[in-house]
Amino acid sequence: MGGLIKSAGTLAGAGAAVLLAACQPALDPVMPAGSAGYAALAASAGPGAEQAAGPYRLGAGDTIAVRVYEEPELTVEEIALDNGGVVSLPLIGDVAAAGLTATQLARTIEDAYRANYLRDPRVSVIIREGSERTIAVEGEVEQPGVFPFVEGQTLLSALALARSPTETAKLDEVMVFRTIGANRQAARFDVQAIRGGRAPDLALQPGDLVVVGYSSLRGAYQDFVRAIPVLGIFRPY
Known part of the structure; x- marks a missing residue:
């Protein structure tokens, strides 16, 4: 009987997970992701843009x-x-x-x-x-805020400044918004792929805004875990 109860609970949890995943809103398909995302932000910087530290680049207020x-x-x-x-x-x-x-x-x-x-x-x-250079990190990070920009700063180093993503962060939905002149560009990046060496880290520019997405599936799971106060004690669910 205990095995049946456990199996039923597992199936119910799995069903809830599927429903939650299905309810998560899809990102705007126009926003480029993967290699297209890198290309879009590189193009927005104009001719001569580089993905590594280099000479000082002009910005608003200089x-x-x-x-x-x-x-x-x-x-x-x-x-x-x-x-x-x-x-x-x-x-x-x-x-x-x-x-x-x-x-x-x-x-x-x-x-x-x-x-x-x-x-x-x-x-x-x-x-x-030169004017003060900053980047901003928002969304599912431990310490969102505005941080000084330094040459060579990357997407991973920006997340480190914000004390890393939270447990409910959706790491494959990290958006970077960039303004160059009158052009506003945005792209989506997979931080797990970058950390695993499967994708290059993105070189940031002054004024970039990094937004880490929220995973409702992880959030629901964390709420469920916190609702069980003592290990090994069954309670209604």
């Missing part, structure tokens, strides 16, 4: 100087990137600067002046003051 050789009327000694990472310059107007190095921005400005105004422009960009 203050720069733009000097055009032998063109003093085009030289700007101090200008800040706006909230969208854009800088407005004489004649050529708005230039998307976020995500670029100072050298890359200088080449971009040269191309813009060469296209319509100057025969052989030579431009240098100097970073006068």
